Amino acid sequence: MIKFFLIGCALIAVVTTALIFLSFIQPTWEFFQLVTPMEFLFGTDWAPTFKPASYGVLPLVAATLLISFIALLVAVPLGLASALYLSEYAYGSVRKTLKPVLEVLAGIPTVVFGFFALEFITPTLRWILSPFFDGDLPQIFNALSAGLVMGIMIVPTIASLSEDAMAAVPNSLRSGAYALGSTKRQVSTMVVIPAALSGIVAACVLGISRAVGETMIVAIAAGNRPNLTWNPLEGMQTMTAFIAQIAQGDASTGSIAYDTIFAVGLLLFIATFAMNIFSIRLVRKYREVYE
Amino acid sequence: MNRSMLRRGAPVAFALTLALVLAACGSSASTTDGGTAPSASGPALSGAVRVDGSSTVAPMSEIAAQLFQEAQTGVQVTVGTSGTGGGFEKFCAGETDINDASRAIKDEEAAACEAKGITYEEFTIALDALTVVVNKENTWAKCLTVEQLAKIWAPDSTVNNWNQVDPTFPDEKLVLFGPGTDSGTFDYFTAEINGEEGASRTDFSPSENDNITVQGVEGSKGGMGYFGFSYFEENAEKLTALEVDGGAGCVAPSVETAQDGTYTPLSRPLFIYPSGTAIQQAQVLGFVEYYITNNAQIAEEALFIPLNDEQEAALQAKFTAFQAANA
């Protein structure tokens, strides 16, 4: 009897995933009655609320990719290096002092990061870079500030998962290498990292997933203008920022603008879903190897 | 961090938080200057009043809500900013009680309301001089004609640089900000400048939140944006308002030029639309009554352009008639 209640609660997770898929179906179906998938996925002009409207999602996707890329450029080196240090070099009191730093960083709300990007990083970047550029680059809303700050936000994710992967490497591998006369650096780079590689990759993929799905930092610091460009010093609107923006304006059921929330949301969900499944599979695979 | 430090620290932090929470539960301090706020008389009301719509009108409704709630603490007034268009959609679906609007209701919106059986009344509660702003460092543009504005904002406009607007202007990139397509300001501006409501270029930074437009223009030397006058008033130290030449010479937006109508074509009335069904609830009627009776003071507190005496008298008369009709 109680067991049914318990199973019910556990099933909520499955039901929620199903609901997410289901709630997307009808609005997305209505959306694609008006806009062809080709036009949506490959069009380069995103102006869904204007007349005449255009529904090419590429500017949003490009912005998401560019900002996530910048974030990873920051997060992967910092995260991996931190994980390696904590796993192979840090011990006792050093570890106790440094590990909480990452935990605190992980607990900071993203709106704080967004504020920091807009009020500190952007002015600093402008001060550093404007002698090199005519006109005012970087713009007040730009992708670089958002990307840099997002990178720092992801460091704990990559660091803690990578560290788990490194910790799972059996000590016998390390001892063998030391016995053969390797230095710690050689053990770290040539034994531990290759052995933990699938876990590290899984950590990075999960980091990408977080970057792609992040809303507040980009809504505050990257701007509201769909802009198809590779210049990170300009403002641009990501998929998540668009969803946040349109939901603040017209959110009446049935309108085409309401349907765009779901079309873009579905794209976002599929992308992160695919990355998550891939990452979960990778983690399972490496766990099997050593257990 | 060793264990004893944690042991001592955690209870302190916990106690601090508890103290903060308990203090927050206490009564709130006065939120106006005291003495200038008009009081709401009458029996104690309770319930919710849902206001939504124009982001231009919202600051005034917010101030009205705040002042009203100080006297009537049992009423919860919420003000959303979905834009005039977005607000009307909710209003005509019965989801809100009052719609703020920076343009008059459109025919299709009126039809939608009628289809759902929602009646309403239109009250002009303030004036607005839709202001076109540029960055403070922009020293070259002082007055633009309607034709020049149309050239910049037209649907197929390729104007990207100030020197394309006027050859005497310097080579400075034009960075555009403005309201979103749900905004009455957007509708009004495009109708007056581009000749057709909703016709606009699409490569600017749109936002339902006019404050974002302010931030954008403030931060870009070649920036240009447009919004309601109160947003300019509030940020006058950081922005420059352009004079607009509507055919009779350059006129700067101000309280006077809006009230006597010389700031054309961008001076406009601002409205609230209470719904007939919502008005049946005592707290909604109470709020609308407070809003209209004290409308001059609220406009001033919110940095809006108040109606001139003639318009004010007309408003009060209309409301008295409305009260009588719905008594």
Place this chain on the structure above:
Amino acid sequence: MSLTQTPPMPTRDISLEGRGEPIGDKIFRWLLLTALLLSMLFLVVLISFLVIKGWSRLDSRIWTNMPNPRRPQLAGAQSAIMGTIWVVGTTAIISIPTGIAAAIYLEEYADRTKRFNQLIEVSIQNLAAVPSIIFGILGLAFIARRLGLGFTVITAALTLSLLILPTVIIATREALRAVPQSIRFGSLALGATQWQTIWKQVLPAAIPGIATGQILALSRAIGEAAPLLLLGGLTFVTTNPTGLDSAYTVLPIQIYNWISLPKEEYQILAAATIVFLLILLLAMNAVAIFIRNRYQKRL
């Protein structure tokens, strides 16, 4: 989440040449440490920036005053603070029993080889990584509109509960796993049913771990803004919630609101409110760590 293996002892002095740590190794080690210190530097810069910027507004006005769109010196965040308490409190009431129940099922009852249970596990792991704004869309389409609950405290609480449920389940499972099998076997050997074992032996032993996990999950919920943007959180609200059907706003959204106001005084106010929020989160985390450390000895 982690397998805690102690790292091998530092072997700085082992090398065939016998000359101590080679220079390449030294540089490498310092590079790694720098990376970690950069994160610490960022935290220091962030907190200093926030405190310095928000200093003039770090006073009781934050919790005694209501938001004011035109006069920053009179503005405060009381409606947001009470809104946060209402929303996160309701979230806790909803998600804690549900999460614990689900975790108990998965840890104590479920047969891991069955497809059915594997599906549940994959769902949970996947949901844990879904972007928070997707939960906002779900809340908007299903809870606010389809169920007709509107933009109220209960809608926000239900949405946030779904958002943190995977975290709660995973943390509770870890806590249950940490209870030694010997306790279960002993209880069963004395004739107790499985449920009695769980209810009277396993759960009480796991409570510290569960409590820690809950507090951490709730502190995440406190900081969430994106899903609530779609659920009416950005409305101007100057009253405290009076029931589950009240309109609301929460601290991160009030901060977001002030960030978008161009006046510098609002930026200062935003910084001060952020400091307030961070102190609140720090206090919660300190309580979590305190519980974990205090009760770990007993087990």
